Amino acid sequence: MISIRKVSKHYGSFQVLTDCSTDVQKGEVIVVCGPSGSGKSTLIKCVNGLEPFQQGEILVNGISVGDPKTNLSKLRAHVGMVFQNFELFPHMSVTDNLAIAQIKVLGRGREEAVDRGLKLLDRVGLLAQADKFPGQLSGGQQQRVAIARALAMDPICMLFDEPTSALDPEMVNEVLDVMVGLALGGMTMMVVTHEMGFARRVAHRVIFMDQGRIVEDAPKEAFFGTPRSERAQQFLSKILHH
Amino acid sequence: MYEFDWSSIPGALPFLWAGMKTTLEITALAVAVGIVWGTLLAIMRMSGIRLLSWFAAGYVNLFRSIPLVMVLLWFFLIVPALMESVFSIPRTSDTRLASAMVAFALFEAAYYAEIIRAGIQSVHKGQMGAALALGMSYGQAMRLVVLPQAFRNMVPLLLTQGIILFQDTSLVYVSSLADFFGAAYKVGDRDGRLVELLLFAGAVYFLICFSASLLVKRFQKKVIA
Numbered sequence: 001m002i003s004i005r006k007v008s009k010h011y012g013s014f015q016v017l018t019d020c021s022t023d024v025q026k027g028e029v030i031v032v033c034g035p036s037g038s039g040k041s042t043l044i045k046c047v048n049g050l051e052p053f054q055q056g057e058i059l060v061n062g063i064s065v066g067d068p069k070t071n072l073s074k075l076r077a078h079v080g081m082v083f084q085n086f087e088l089f090p091h092m093s094v095t096d097n098l099a100i101a102q103i104k105v106l107g108r109g110r111e112e113a114v115d116r117g118l119k120l121l122d123r124v125g126l127l128a129q130a131d132k133f134p135g136q137l138s139g140g141q142q143q144r145v146a147i148a149r150a151l152a153m154d155p156i157c158m159l160f161d162e163p164t165s166a167l168d169p170e171m172v173n174e175v176l177d178v179m180v181g182l183a184l185g186g187m188t189m190m191v192v193t194h195e196m197g198f199a200r201r202v203a204h205r206v207i208f209m210d211q212g213r214i215v216e217d218a219p220k221e222a223f224f225g226t227p228r229s230e231r232a233q234q235f236l237s238k239i240l241h242h
Numbered sequence: 243m244y245e246f247d248w249s250s251i252p253g254a255l256p257f258l259w260a261g262m263k264t265t266l267e268i269t270a271l272a273v274a275v276g277i278v279w280g281t282l283l284a285i286m287r288m289s290g291i292r293l294l295s296w297f298a299a300g301y302v303n304l305f306r307s308i309p310l311v312m313v314l315l316w317f318f319l320i321v322p323a324l325m326e327s328v329f330s331i332p333r334t335s336d337t338r339l340a341s342a343m344v345a346f347a348l349f350e351a352a353y354y355a356e357i358i359r360a361g362i363q364s365v366h367k368g369q370m371g372a373a374l375a376l377g378m379s380y381g382q383a384m385r386l387v388v389l390p391q392a393f394r395n396m397v398p399l400l401l402t403q404g405i406i407l408f409q410d411t412s413l414v415y416v417s418s419l420a421d422f423f424g425a426a427y428k429v430g431d432r433d434g435r436l437v438e439l440l441l442f443a444g445a446v447y448f449l450i451c452f453s454a455s456l457l458v459k460r461f462q463k464k465v466i467a
């Protein structure tokens with residue numbers, strides 16, 4: 001589904017990504033972790049072309065993201081993305097947030113788009129908030145709407161960039177529950193997160209990044225059992241003990 | 243001691259009102275065109291395309307570095323002559339009005355471009371990313387997501403700029419176009435009552451601009467709240 005091959009990226013002389021390679025199969029859930037600044041966000045944004053990269057190749061469903069001939073908008077329409085800061089559109093109601101891209105990008109009629117949007121809003125347990133504006137919702141609620149918004153585009157895979165790290169602790173679980181539901185439903189997911197509980201429950205593989213490199217890429221059991229690299233061991237013991 | 247005599251004002255009110263309409267027309271058109279053209283300039287300036295951003299930067303810096311009254315004079319000299327030679331439209335007060343409108347619109351666009359650029363930059367960068375991630379084109383993301391938020395933040399500044407422009411339109415007196423100020427001047431000159439007429443005109447400008455800026459302030463509070 002997603003194939004990342006020897007991807008490197010630099011800002012001027014600063015190397016952000018070095019030779020990153022991995023594959024995500026259909027239905028697979030991959031958790032990406034690593035210290036802040038290690039390039040996790042950059043890597044995940046390369047997957048839907050929000051960040052350009054200079055070397056290597058990324059294929060999503062067989063389509064090359066880096067190829068200048070690729071219609072990136074068309075590709076992105078079916079690759080869902082959820083951001084750390086939610087990024088709901090504050091000037092639109094929840095319903096319009098859910099419907100706008102369906103209408104303008106997929107060409108759906110308004111009625112169909114709203115219908116689909118509300119169905120997904122119900123699925124994340126927020127149907128009652130349909131007419132509110134993002135500013136009237138809690139962070140956890142906003143993130144659930146953002147997930148529903150991405151799902152409304154019928155994505156073939158979902159990318160998450162630290163979806164719970166901007167949330168108050170008591171709201172983390174409501175968002176993780178939605179994500180677990182998605183994972184168990186067979187969605188292909190690439191999730192940047194430090195929520196190791198989530199990783200243990202639903203991840204198939206865990207990737208550990210450090211200084212722009214993929215240092216560890218292992219099945220969940222192996223990763224939590226005995227990470228091979230010292231950096232990953234240190235990182236794990238640090239986040240598991242606080 | 244100077245004896246005030248206000249008696250020439252009541253009879254001149256229709257003429258003064260016609261002048262006020264000209265003033266409002268110029269202001270409205272310059273604001274409308276200025277915002278549209280200013281938005282395009284702002285987008286050009288921020289685009290990664292060098293030629294466009296150079297053009298926009300040059301345009302903005304040029305107009306911001308020349309006194310408005312000179313821009314007006316050039317346009318009064320150039321535009322009617324152009325209209326006459328290219329479209330063979332005779333020089334009338336209409337062509338003078340048209341050249342005033344063009345001059346103000348082009349001049350204001352330079353100021354609006356900077357306000358709008360700041361407004362666009364005030365929108366959180368992740369909003370563009372989120373819009374693109376949903377499959378929107380750059381144009382759609384700008385139009386549907388970024389600009390509406392930018393304009394909402396900018397409304398007070400845009401209105402304030404409009405109030406300044408409303409006052410600046412009085413500069414069209416250099417073309418003896420009868421805007422409100424020009425009309426008041428003509429009446430005062432005719433009746434030998436310049437002091438009264440200019441005091442009256444000043445009071446009207448003050449009343450309109452002061453109440454408009456009070457409205458802007460109230461609106462600003464609402465936006466922040």
Ligand SMILES: Nc1ncnc2c1ncn2[C@@H]1O[C@H](COP(=O)(O)OP(=O)(O)O)[C@@H](O)[C@H]1O
Binds near residue numbers: 036039
């Ligand atoms: N636009 C940019 N220009 C220069 N450096 C950047 C830019 N964006 C990110 N970086 C740098 O790239 C590195 C990786 O960033 P990021 O992918 O956000 O890391 P992570 O998500 O793992 O915290 C960081 O050191 C960051 O400072």
Ligand SMILES: [Mg+2]
Binds near residue numbers: 162
């Ligand atoms: Mg990050």
